[in-house]
Amino acid sequence: MLCPYSFHDFNIYTARVNYMAQNINSNLSSSKAKVFAVTSGKGGVGKTSISVNLSIVLAKAGMRVLLIDADMGLANVDLMTGVFASHSIEEVLNGSASIFDALIEGPEGLTILPASSGIGRIFEIGKGNAALFKKELLQLEHAFDIIFIDTGAGISANVVDFVFMAEEVLVIMTPEPTAFADAYAMVKLVFTQKPEMKIGIVVNIVRNESDAERIFTKFNEIVERFLEKSVQFRGSIAFDEAVSEAVMRQIPLALLASTSPSMQSIRKIARNILGIKIANKKSLFNR
Ligand SMILES: Nc1ncnc2c1ncn2[C@@H]1O[C@H](COP(=O)(O)OP(=O)(O)O)[C@@H](O)[C@H]1O
Numbered sequence: 324m325l326c327p328y329s330f331h332d333f334n335i336y337t338a339r340v341n342y343m344a345q346n347i348n349s350n351l352s353s354s355k356a357k358v359f360a361v362t363s364g365k366g367g368v369g370k371t372s373i374s375v376n377l378s379i380v381l382a383k384a385g386m387r388v389l390l391i392d393a394d395m396g397l398a399n400v401d402l403m404t405g406v407f408a409s410h411s412i413e414e415v416l417n418g419s420a421s422i423f424d425a426l427i428e429g430p431e432g433l434t435i436l437p438a439s440s441g442i443g444r445i446f447e448i449g450k451g452n453a454a455l456f457k458k459e460l461l462q463l464e465h466a467f468d469i470i471f472i473d474t475g476a477g478i479s480a481n482v483v484d485f486v487f488m489a490e491e492v493l494v495i496m497t498p499e500p501t502a503f504a505d506a507y508a509m510v511k512l513v514f515t516q517k518p519e520m521k522i523g524i525v526v527n528i529v530r531n532e533s534d535a536e537r538i539f540t541k542f543n544e545i546v547e548r549f550l551e552k553s554v555q556f557r558g559s560i561a562f563d564e565a566v567s568e569a570v571m572r573q574i575p576l577a578l579l580a581s582t583s584p585s586m587q588s589i590r591k592i593a594r595n596i597l598g599i600k601i602a603n604k605k606s607l608f609n610r
């Protein structure tokens with residue numbers, strides 16, 4: 324555990340940890356959280372923006388949602404949600420803080436496990452770190468309905484270890500050939516190591532839905548042909564200036580422009596990943 328700077332800080336710190344622990348312990352359920360890893364081959368394709376806004380939409384609909392920033396060194400969840408982090412996932416990974424120490428409250432009752440942004444070095448995850456973190460995460464599985472892990476890009480251990488903690492992987496890609504090829508590298512790695520993994524695809528920054536479907540169909544054909552597996556289409560998001568405006572203003576899009584076309588697409592993705600049927604669509608995510 325980190326040494327607090329002063330007695331005053333210490334009081335705020337203990338009060339916050341107690342609040343999070345109480346809140347979580349009084350809100351347990353018998354069902355286990357569904358864990359999604361949001362990942363990509365290529366960087367800058369919209370992982371954090373999609374993770375943040377999916378999390379807020381579901382939290383707003385009354386679900387208990389935990390968003391984990393696992394993009395260490397290039398952490399962005401705190402910046403995109405405007406929260407201030409005093410502890411981080413790096414400390415949980417190296418055992419100097421418990422997961423309860425590091426949880427903070429985000430918008431709409433969302434819980435966030437932040438990472439340290441701008442530290443200028445990359446935390447190298449070792450086998451022991453991943454196992455320790457998984458154990459910490461298990462303590463929370465009855466406290467949440469959904470857990471999103473926003474990972475870094477690429478197929479390094481830092482990313483892949485988090486990907487394998489999930490039940491379903493959401494691979495984000497864009498129409499760019501580089502993003503397509505790198506997404507394939509990620510899908511290949513996941514299926515090679517864990518053939519039973521469920522993989523969903525989101526095509527971001529498209530011109531329209533039919534473009535996205537065409538890109539997905541081509542992608543899935545390649546996966547079927549070379550890996551003899553298939554991936555699921557989870558949705559697409561068109562290019563929308565509001566997405567970068569939200570990032571610039573450090574206000575999540577779900578709060579800044581909740582009726583924007585890209586937010587409608589995020590809601591559609593939320594319904595797709597949870598398998599919600601048409602009949603329930605309106606009542607759950609119409610805000
Ligand atoms: N649908 C979109 N329309 C327009 N710009 C987008 C869209 N999705 C993402 N972006 C832009 O791409 C940038 C990178 O997104 P981000 O979520 O940080 O990606 P990643 O987490 O994959 O690195 C954002 O700052 C935003 O400006």
Ligand SMILES: [Mg+2]
Binds near residue numbers: 370371372399
């Ligand atoms: Mg990111």
